[in-house]
Structures are given as structure tokens and as C-alpha cells.
Amino acid sequence: MSQSSTEDPTLDAAPSGVDTSVPHSARVYDWWLGGKDNFAVDRQMGAALVAAIPTLRDMAAENRRFVHRAARYLVAEAGVRQFLDIGTGIPTRPNLHDVAQAIAPETRVVYVDNDPIVLAHARALMDSTPQGRSEYIHADLREPGGILADDALRATLDLDRPVALTLIAVLMLLRDSDDPAGIIRTLADALPSGSYLAITHPTQDFNPAEMDAAVAAATHGGMTLVPRARDEVERLFLGWDLVEPGLVPVMAWQPETPPSDPTAAYYWAGLARKP
Numbered sequence: 001m002s003q004s005s006t007e008d009p010t011l012d013a014a015p016s017g018v019d020t021s022v023p024h025s026a027r028v029y030d031w032w033l034g035g036k037d038n039f040a041v042d043r044q045m046g047a048a049l050v051a052a053i054p055t056l057r058d059m060a061a062e063n064r065r066f067v068h069r070a071a072r073y074l075v076a077e078a079g080v081r082q083f084l085d086i087g088t089g090i091p092t093r094p095n096l097h098d099v100a101q102a103i104a105p106e107t108r109v110v111y112v113d114n115d116p117i118v119l120a121h122a123r124a125l126m127d128s129t130p131q132g133r134s135e136y137i138h139a140d141l142r143e144p145g146g147i148l149a150d151d152a153l154r155a156t157l158d159l160d161r162p163v164a165l166t167l168i169a170v171l172m173l174l175r176d177s178d179d180p181a182g183i184i185r186t187l188a189d190a191l192p193s194g195s196y197l198a199i200t201h202p203t204q205d206f207n208p209a210e211m212d213a214a215v216a217a218a219t220h221g222g223m224t225l226v227p228r229a230r231d232e233v234e235r236l237f238l239g240w241d242l243v244e245p246g247l248v249p250v251m252a253w254q255p256e257t258p259p260s261d262p263t264a265a266y267y268w269a270g271l272a273r274k275p
């Protein structure tokens, strides 16, 4: 642990394996959403990013609202009953399985994250309805083969039936050298026709100056943040059929009420079906 961890008054409260000497995206995001599972170093990073993009907290809330709308669409309209959510984050009510199982209690959800603080809260992600099931796998998106081979995944999801793969606000934490498109291909190849892919991704397209400042703040604090332009995000959906309204600003994806400025949240969002 570095020097700064010993200055963190919350260190004693950290669950085992949780490093409070460097900011972690799950905890920074938790702080933006008003959660309590964050440490001084995360709040510092969160504040530096908010200084760069003053509306960042609203954007995080918009991203969560997309999760809920997409889950409702997938269960109620597309008939999906299985989800694989990678980069889940610290539990935030309602979680994906809460929304899905409220419509179809038999829905099965596998959550995946690689942050020890998410692992510490995994129990809250596994409070399924009796008819359904929710599981947590502690694993890394950069090793998709390991996720697919995991016993808990195999015991929970039937990969001969459609699965919704949800990669929500996680791909910006992967560098191009991690090959996000290749990772998605590996996961997609394991899923049958009729499966779905949901992605939200921060972008520089709507306000390059603010996003550049955020990337600089993240880099300064030792955190990876790779915003991507529309065509880069679109390429992640290669071979999938985007459902209406296509790849759009997150606030414009099947909104309950049309936003006055859909580009106010700097995320692209899309949901697509595997042909």
C-alpha cells in the first residue's frame, strides 16, 4: 500500500482485498450515485472528474436509467429471460435483476466484475426471486474465455437460449490494446441467434473540451478512461442488428419523455439483436 492509504481515515472499514490507495472506477461511480462504498481517494478522483465535467453525476444517473429501460424492453418486448452483465458495479437499487424479475420472475442473471469491493457486496446481487436466479462471478472482462467457462455461469445460463449481454459503462475502462471488439466477438460467438448486446459508452463527440479534461484528470490519478467516437462504438456492434432507435445519445434511447437536449449526457447507447 502506498503512503496515501495510511492517510485514509476509512481504511479500517475497507473489506479485505480492497486497495484504498488508488481510485477504483466502481467506487468513484458509487460516489457519483450517492453511495457509501467509496474512500477518500475515490472521492478525490470523483471530484476531479466532476470539475472537468460538472454534470457527470446526472450522466451517471442517466446511464442507470438506460439500464432500466433496456432491461424492461428486453424482458417485456423481446422475451429475453437470461442476462450476462459484465462490469456490474457496486449494487445500486434497482439492480438489473430487480427490474427484469419484476416483469418475469423466472429471469436468470449472471453478474461479473473484477473489483474486490463488488465481490464484498455480491450477496446483494444474488437476492433473486425463488423462480429465477442471480449469480455473481468475480472475473475479468479481458479474459472472456474464463467467464464463459465458469461453472456458475454454466449452471445459471443456458447458452442454447438467447442471452442479453450487457456492457454498461465498462468498455471505456479497456484500452484499445485490450481489444474490446475481439472480447465482444468471443462472448458473442458463445451466444445463440436471438441474443442481445447492450452497450453504453462515454464519448468525446458531444463536448470534446470537457471530455479531454476528464481524460487528463483520470490519467493524472492513475485511472484508465478511453472515451470513444460514434464510429468506434458502432464497430463494437458489427454483425448485430441495432434495434430502434439505433446507436444514439443515451438520453435518446427509447426515452419515457423526450429530453430537451439528448446530448447533455456524454454517452452513446445501443441495443442490438444477434441475427
Ligand SMILES: C[S@@+](CC[C@H](N)C(=O)[O-])C[C@H]1O[C@@H](n2cnc3c(N)ncnc32)[C@H](O)[C@@H]1O
Residues within 6 Å of the ligand: 025, 026, 029, 063, 064, 067, 086, 087, 088, 089, 090, 112, 113, 114, 115, 118, 139, 140, 141, 142, 167, 168, 169, 170, 173
Ligand atoms: C462505471 S462502473 C459501471 C457499473 C454499471 N455497469 C453501471 O453502469 O451502472 C464500471 C464497473 O466495471 C468494472 N470493471 C472495470 N474493468 C473491468 C474488467 N476488466 N472486468 C470486469 N469488470 C470491470 C468496475 O469494477 C466497475 O464496477
